[in-house]
Amino acid sequence: MNAVANIQDYRPLDRSTDYRSTVTWPKSELLSAISIIGLGYVGAVSTACLAGLGHRVIGCDVDTIKTAQIAEGVSPIHEEGLGELLANGVEAELITSTTNVAEAVAATDITFVSVGTPTSEDGGCDYRYIRSAAQAIGEGLRNKGEYHVVVMRCSVPPATTLNVMVPEIESASGLTMGEDFGVCFNPEFLREGTAIADFDVPPKTVIGANDDRAADILRRVYAPVDDNIIATSIEVAEMVKYVDNVWHATKVCFANEVGRVCKPLSIDSHQVMDIFVQDTKLNLSPYYLKPGFAYGGSCLPKEVRAVAHLAENLGVETPLINSLAATNEKQIQSAIELVRQSKGRKIGFVGLAFKAGTDDLRESPILEVMNELITEGYDVRAYDPAIDANTRVDNQFAYVRHVCPHLEPVVEALPGLLAADPLAMIDNCDVIVVTQRSKEIRQQVASRLGRVKVIDLVRLFDAAPSTNSYEGIGW
Ligand SMILES: NC(=O)c1ccc[n+]([C@@H]2O[C@H](COP(=O)([O-])OP(=O)(O)OC[C@H]3O[C@@H](n4cnc5c(N)ncnc54)[C@H](O)[C@@H]3O)[C@@H](O)[C@H]2O)c1
Numbered sequence: 512m513n514a515v516a517n518i519q520d521y522r523p524l525d526r527s528t529d530y531r532s533t534v535t536w537p538k539s540e541l542l543s544a545i546s547i548i549g550l551g552y553v554g555a556v557s558t559a560c561l562a563g564l565g566h567r568v569i570g571c572d573v574d575t576i577k578t579a580q581i582a583e584g585v586s587p588i589h590e591e592g593l594g595e596l597l598a599n600g601v602e603a604e605l606i607t608s609t610t611n612v613a614e615a616v617a618a619t620d621i622t623f624v625s626v627g628t629p630t631s632e633d634g635g636c637d638y639r640y641i642r643s644a645a646q647a648i649g650e651g652l653r654n655k656g657e658y659h660v661v662v663m664r665c666s667v668p669p670a671t672t673l674n675v676m677v678p679e680i681e682s683a684s685g686l687t688m689g690e691d692f693g694v695c696f697n698p699e700f701l702r703e704g705t706a707i708a709d710f711d712v713p714p715k716t717v718i719g720a721n722d723d724r725a726a727d728i729l730r731r732v733y734a735p736v737d738d739n740i741i742a743t744s745i746e747v748a749e750m751v752k753y754v755d756n757v758w759h760a761t762k763v764c765f766a767n768e769v770g771r772v773c774k775p776l777s778i779d780s781h782q783v784m785d786i787f788v789q790d791t792k793l794n795l796s797p798y799y800l801k802p803g804f805a806y807g808g809s810c811l812p813k814e815v816r817a818v819a820h821l822a823e824n825l826g827v828e829t830p831l832i833n834s835l836a837a838t839n840e841k842q843i844q845s846a847i848e849l850v851r852q853s854k855g856r857k858i859g860f861v862g863l864a865f866k867a868g869t870d871d872l873r874e875s876p877i878l879e880v881m882n883e884l885i886t887e888g889y890d891v892r893a894y895d896p897a898i899d900a901n902t903r904v905d906n907q908f909a910y911v912r913h914v915c916p917h918l919e920p921v922v923e924a925l926p927g928l929l930a931a932d933p934l935a936m937i938d939n940c941d942v943i944v945v946t947q948r949s950k951e952i953r954q955q956v957a958s959r960l961g962r963v964k965v966i967d968l969v970r971l972f973d974a975a976p977s978t979n980s981y982e983g984i985g986w
Contacts (some may be wrong), residue, residue, distance in 0.1 A: 542566050543660075543732060546615040548644045549626035550577040550608070552706065553664055553699045555587055555597070557623055560710040562600035567683050569615040570608040581608040592707045607710065615650025616659070621728065624648070624676070625664045625699070636668050645676045645854075649683020652692055656896045659692045660725045664699050666756070669749045672696045672719075693725025696745045698752035700840065710736065719748025746789050764831045771827040802985030804946060804968035805842040805876035807865035810875045812836070813914075842984070843879045846944065847965045849982055850880070855941030856890055861933060861956065862947030862969075863895035870897040872907045874914065877946045882921035892940065894930040896951060937963055945971050 533609035542565050547554045550572040558570040558581060570581045577587045584598035584606070600606035609615050616622050627642035652659055663672045663678065677688050688694055689928045696719035701709045716737040720726035721744060730740055743751075766784055773780035787794055799806075806812065815835050822829040850858055865875040872878065885891050898904070908922045933952075937943050937959050945956055948969040956965060960976055967975075975983050 512623060519801060520551040543620040543728060544618065545569070545621045545623060545732070546571060546612070546619040547623045547625060548572075548612055548615075548648070549624065549640070549665075550574070550581055550587060551625065551627060552588055552590070552703055553625035553701065554623070555581065556593060556701055556706040556710060557625060557664070557699075558591065558606060559586075559593055559596035559599065559600055560707060561623075561732070562603070562605040563596055564732070566605065566732070567619075568600070568606050569619060570606065571610065571612045571615045572608070573610060575610060578608040578610055581606065586823075590706050591704065596707060612647035613651035616648050619659075620657075621660045621662060621732065622648055622651075623662045623664050623697075628665045628667055630742045636671065638667075638671065641665060641667070641671065641676055642679050645679035646683045649680040649686075652680065652686055658724070660728050661692060661694050662729055663694065663696045664750045666698070667749055668753070669746045672745050672749060689722050693720070693722040693728070694724075694745070695720040695725050695729050696748040697729060698748055698755075700752075700755065713737050715741055717748050717751055719743050719745040721745060761831070768822075768829040770833050771829060772822050772825065775825045775827060796799045801970065803847065803970060804984060805839045805879075807876040809871055809873040809910075812839075839876070843876050843985055844964070846877075846880045846968055847883050850884060850889070850944065853942045853964050853966065853982070855964055857940045857942070858884060858889050858891050859930070859936045859940035860891070860893040861895075861937070861943055861945045861952055863893050863898055864947070867947035867949040867952070868897065870895070870902050870904070872904060873910050877944070878911065878918055878921050879915075880944070882918050885920050885924055891924070892928050892930050892936050893925070894933040894936050895947075896933075896949070898929065899931065900926070900929065934958070942966060945969055979982040 531826065537917055541984060544567040545561055546569045547558050547561075548571045550570045554570060554572070555577075560563060562568045570578065572578050572581075580587045581597060582601065584594070584601035585657055586594040597606060602898055624641070624644050626644045627637075628641065629637045631637040648661055661676075663676060663706065665671075667675075672923050673889060678907070680686070680692070681688060684691070686692055698717055698719075700714050713733075713736060716733050716739075718726050718729050718733075718740055720729070720742070723863070726742060730742075733740060767781075770780040773783060792798070794830050815832065819833050819836075822832065860877060860881060862870050863875060863877060881891050881893065884916065904925075908925075910923055911918050933955050940963060942964040943959075944966045945952065946968050953971050956971055959976055960964075961980055963980070965976075965981045967981065968986060970983060
């Protein structure tokens, strides 16, 4: 079986050969020719689907069995509809394949990189295949003499594209990124089993680029299937892919723990979760999904403890749910550490309750931070627009004393450290810790930015200020 298609036979695409009814791209406009390095799940599906959009595609792999299969229009993997799509692409003379990456790169406008990124021995990412693919890309670009776009599609740790792949391409080609070639990171979100349907109707299309020219060329490739492309930096796009998959894994484990708790109670976990997912305001929504401060208040800490206790009594293990209190405590410790690192001694807290618009102090996590700082001898003051000297907090303190007896120092000190005027308090502090997000607080803090050190636990500003006197807890 001859695996290698002849690149010398490569010829301009006859735009009338589009065979998928979904193709809306203007036939008169020249479509980019694309080389795809790595014909595994991602590469094979991309080869078929991009040809399906009318692109000429050259699939490349070191595995001659895979290149042979692609050249013959046979799917190298089990994936619904892939064989048919590949066969159509080969028949339409849009798909060829080769083991010679450099030749394929030189003969195309865009190169997609979809080689494997297995786990290395130390648990990190094995860059071996990325490096060898990048070297071959560099060789292909060396004498090409035309601008080229390299699109990284592998799931990789942030900065891999720019710090691992690009240097290899530059040293093998003698060319410069941004001038001679552009680079994008374009994460792949396909699900095996429904990969072609996911290509046609993607959950999202993300293009990370630091070069508009490269991003525009890639944007045009995806235009027929997604007209709402999310543009960002390369590093953010790399991280998005990791975060997506960790989130999916978190959801799987969470749902399974719900099942483990429900089963011995003879409660149908599917009924529970069917109702759970119908809440798109709080449950499946951006709510609670932005990095910030620890959870708190009268419900979340109490109910997390209750479910962990329930599971223990039932004899079922719920390590994810049990770990929530520990990761919450880590966030409290991070806030304390930020204050210590600030070197300030007079610390003003803007916001006392666990969120803006309430005077509920029950299990407000900022009390933990204040308590620790008071114990360490810091001069602590606090302002909360919903709390003043007339606020009845006795019952809340009784609650706090009962659940958190270690908070006694802050409970005792609180009435004496409340400030009535936020700006006067800020002006009299070395450091302020912002714990609530509101328009009023944003204006107050903005008016003092640069004059006082700000530790922001709530991402007060959409764009974090880039000044030495501002520090966000997770950004
Ligand atoms: N499989 C998925 O569902 C999926 C989804 C999204 C993202 N990803 C990511 O996409 C990347 C590819 O995943 P996959 O599952 O398709 O991998 P895979 O292991 O199935 O295929 C990788 C292919 O790359 C080839 N290859 C390795 N080095 C090469 C080189 N120098 N030149 C040419 N070919 C080379 C291998 O022979 C193999 O065929 C990984 O980073 C993965 O994490 C995978």
